[in-house]
Structure formats: C-alpha cells, structure tokens
C-alpha cells in the first residue's frame with residue numbers, strides 16, 4: 001500500500017481511543033515502515049498543553065497498549081518528533097485556525113501541495129457534525145481527493161438519526177472522503193474470510209442452502225460494562241454490537257462473490273445482503289429473538305456485580321446486555337438457512353466465532369452403534385482470542401475396526417506471535433492514509449443495518465416487561481437464547 005505524505009488532526013487527542021488504539025497503531029505502523037516518510041500528527045483537546053507534555057502522555061499509553069510492548073527510546077523520539085498538540089474548542093470554528101496554519105506550514109516544509117489530511121473524530125458522536133461543520137467554516141483543506149474524515153460508531157442511535165447524520169456529513173464531505181470505522185472489519189481473521197471464500201475453488205460449491213444447515217455468529221464477552229454505564233444505558237447491546245459488528249460479519253459470510261476487490265464492489269455486495277434480510281415482523285419477535293441482562297455472579301472466584309448495580313445504571317434498568325436473533329437472508333443462495341446471532345456481556349467466555357454447520361450426509365453406510373454415526377461437518381472461524389479456521393471432518397480412528405472419529409483440519413495462527421499480528425486499528429489506519437475504503441462502512445450499509453433491527457429495538461423499548469436480570473455472570477446467557485435455537489433442533493456451538 002502506498003501512502004501519501006499525511007497530516008493527521010485528531011480531535012479528542014487526549015481521549016481514551018487516541019491513547020489506547022490510535023497512537024499505538026500509528027506508532028506500530030511507523031516501526032514497521034508503513035507510515036509515509038513525511039507525516040505529522042496534531043492532537044487536539046480543549047486545554048492548552050506543551051508538545052512535550054503531550055508526547056509524554058502518549059508515550060505512557062503506547063508503552064501500555066502497544067502489541068509490541070515498551071517502546072525503544074531512539075525510535076520513539078524519531079516518531080514523536082512528528083507529534084504536536086493544539087488546543088481547540090471543537091464547538092468554535094474560530095479556534096480551528098491554527099490547524100490551517102499547520103497544514104500550510106507542512107505543505108511548505110514538505111514541498112508538497114496535496115498531502116493527505118486525515119480529520120479523525122475520536123470524540124463523542126454528537127460532535128461529529130460539529131467538527132465537520134467547523135472544518136468547513138474554518139476553510140480547512142477539504143480537497144475531495146486527499147482530505148478524509150474518520151468517525152467511529154455509533155453512527156446514529158436509530159434509522160432516523162443515522163440518516164440525519166449521513167445527510168449532514170454528505171453536505172460537507174463526499175462519501176469517498178468519509179471513513180466510518182467498524183473495527184471488526186480490520187481484524188485479521190475477518191479479513192481472511194474473504195480470502196478463504198474467494199481464493200479457494202472448493203468453497204463456492206458448498207457455500208449455499210444445499211449444503212449448509214445453519215450459520216452461527218457469536219461474539220461473547222466476559223467483561224461487564226465497566227465504566228460505560230451512561231453510554232450503555234442509552235445503547236443496549238443490540239445497538240452496541242449487533243447493528244454493526246455482527247451484521248457486518250453476517251454480510252461477509254453471506255455476500256455474493258464481488259467481481260473485484262474494489263471498495264465499492266465489495267460494499268455493494270454487502271448491501272445486497274442487508275437488503276435481502278427477511279423483515280422482522282413485530283408479532284414474530286418473541287420467537288425470533290432473545291434478550292437478557294446479567295445479574296451478579298462469580299468469575300474466576302471473584303464476585304462481580306449485576307448490571308443494575310453498575311455505576312450510572314438505573315437500578316430498574318431494562319437495557320439488554322445480551323441479545324440473540326434468528327435471521328434469514330431471502331435470496332437464492334440462502335433460502336431457508338437460519339443465521340443465529342448471539343452476543344452478550346459477562347458471559348462464560350470471551351470468544352468471537354462463526355460456525356458454519358453443514359448438513360447431514362444423505363445416507364450412512366457405517367454401522368451406527370455406540371455413537372459411531374458420522375457427525376455433521378462444521379467450519380469454525382475463530383476470530384478471537386484464538387485465531388484459527390478449522391474444518392471438523394469425520395475420519396477413521398486408527399485401528400483394526402472401522403470406527404469414526406471427528407478430526408480437525410486447522411488453519412492455525414498460533415505459530416504467529418501476537419506481537420507480530422497487526423491490530424485492527426493498524427490495518428484501518430493504513431487504509432485511511434492510502435485511501436482504501438473497502439473495510440469501511442458506507443452510508444447505505446449503516447442505514448440498511450438500522451432498518452433491519454428497528455422493529456426489534458422498538459418492540460423491546462415499548463414492551464418493558466423484560467424479566468431482568470435473567471442470567472448470572474459466567475453463564476452462556478439467558479435460557480430463552482437456548483430455546484431460540486433449540487426450537488429448530490440445533491444448539492449453540494461453543495469451542496471447548
């Protein structure tokens with residue numbers, strides 16, 4: 001990937017996202033030689049601070065959060081010589097003037113008229129439009145070829161607000177300048193799904209309703225909501241995880257082969273899937289979904305509080321911390337194949353995993369006593385914490401008798417040290433500076449995803465009869481989530 005000289009202007013330059021994700025990612029890109037020779041990072045926050053103090057704060061967080069561990073002095077000072085701090089009030093365009101001065105200065109110093117300019121909004125979502133607006137009022141460089149604006153989820157809180165946000169942004173920037181991050185798309189194994197599906201000829205013939213019985217997309221987390229009570233009370237897990245991450249995973253599994261790896265080609269095929277999703281009818285929501293909220297419990301011998309006891313959470317809250325959905329893709333490829341989605345906090349294990357369950361063999365020729373009958377094949381895509389793609393196949397157990405056994409063919413990443421596998425933010429930042437939008441959410445993707453889940457959101461919000469809490473910490477979630485899948489004769493597949 002070729003990266004142009006780049007000026008990053010990071011709004012929220014002292015915030016959590018900048019410290020935990022953006023800076024460690026930029027630093028690692030620098031170490032691995034991916035950043036352009038000429039770059040500048042201007043972090044902005046409301047209070048004045050010297051560049052030196054700012055760099056000191058960033059160094060501490062890079063040391064703590066970088067996958068490569070503690071930084072080396074010499075390398076860090078080379079990198080940090082490109083970092084600056086600029087105080088600004090994001091609600092006041094007159095305070096944006098220094099950014100323009102910086103941009104002009106670098107253009108001059110670098111003798112480069114068209115460096116890439118990345119405006120990164122690492123701030124609360126209600127500031128996205130304000131920032132975009134003030135960039136325009138302050139007449140900062142907004143060349144459609146080289147200026148980009150980066151925003152993070154949530155993109156709106158429902159269909160209407162997402163449409164309003166997109167409409168407003170699109171009056172100030174063109175779609176090809178807007179980089180909406182869904183960090184799941186930058187994960188290594190998630191990117192590999194495209195290669196796995198479209199670089200192997202044996203996949204396509206199997207990848208449809210004739211061979212696949214069901215698909216499960218499960219993102220379980222052991223953590224609770226921690227200090228994010230205020231946000232989570234407004235959001236709930238349907239908005240927080242399903243509207244974006246899980247539906248994007250579904251799109252990658254279900255999409256038709258794009259004709260090329262071009263950003264819009266790929267995203268068109270994903271939008272096709274969202275448009276093909278069977279509409280969720282309010283009267284069917286109870287049989288197509290399950291919701292839950294965690295109560296107190298024990299995790300690894302430590303007592304943990306329930307959701308309703310968390311900081312900034314209403315003690316009678318009806319916000320869901322667990323959600324499961326059964327969805328259908330109404331097209332030729334997937335007719336009749338259920339897609340089960342599940343995600344929740346405070347569950348037994350943290351694991352993001354996609355399971356493709358294949359159909360039973362049409363006729364069993366083996367004696368089937370003692371549980372010797374062939375098991376259905378599965379393809380298990382483990383995204384995290386373990387990274388692997390494995391096929392569960394049947395084979396003969398070595399020995400004199402024809403006894404069957406499940407065995408795994410594994411594409412295993414475990415030989416690759418974690419420190420060598422780029423983090424999602426590294427991939428995404430590199431794509432931003434090289435102008436590749438393939439892994440970013442387009443306006444219509446965001447809106448279609450909202451459209452799909454709106455009936456469930458509305459139904460849950462209007463029927464405040466949830467019997468919460470309904471699952472203890474350290475479990476696999478509420479019983480109704482088991483029932484959701486058991487009614488079809490299946491069960492959630494959990495890797496040991």
Ligand code: BG6
Pocket residue numbers: 183221240241352
């Ligand atoms: C975020 C959600 O988008 O993704 C969080 O807001 C969630 O609630 C997180 O914990 C999970 O991301 P990851 O990369 O840790 O799986």
